[in-house]
Amino acid sequence: MTTPSVSLERPSYSEEDHQTWAALWKRQLPLAHQCACTLFLEGIEKLALDTERLPDPAVVSEHIYKLTNWTLGDAQNEYLGPTEWFEHIAERRFPVTNYIRRPHELEFTPLPDLFHEYFGHLAFFTDPEFADIAQLFGPLYLSAVDERQQLDIARLWWHTTEFGLIRENGDLRVFGAGLLSSIGEMQHALKPETPKLEFDIRVAAATPSAPYGYHEKYFIINSLDHLRQIVYDYAEMEGLPRPELP
């Protein structure tokens, strides 16, 4: 089976880049075992990345394609525009960067680097249920009729897949990739004094993202089903078509 339409080049990385990648894994994986949700911990095993050497995107893309029919796309090393982003998502293509943070940025980097993409996000895309729910955000966003709805939907994605928490057996576990890939922000989010709110669509949609610093509050979902329901409920509240998988 060959992965469709992937043009992902692997830059030549320096030895220092590989060491940064390895150092991030060494720091973050033990913490993830304490704090991350089951979906992540099972997914990271299935992803089976080399923790010592930076990944080859084409190889990882093919691996994920075999598991859930998602592929990787090229994020061109910066934040894509939201419409372009959700066009990728609607096509079951997850855009990734190919840049690795500098050694002094181990705790936090404002740009989504390779560690954020591969460690934070890709474990989830090994799960067929998550993979289908994530895709629903594509048609939901693309059906929006104005900029307010577009911003709402982008924030619903942000406050779940990037910075969300999930309830498991009565405990809070980390769900969002932005938290999983940032030691600094994960610890900040889990402090008892940091506000954590039950997910409310209107409140989350009115809460700006904070891509260049830590968030002031975080939102809790109860399950993957809850995430799917958020997509359906938003469509219903706004009179948009219920998003379907093609």
Ligand SMILES: [Fe+2]
């Ligand atoms: Fe991300």
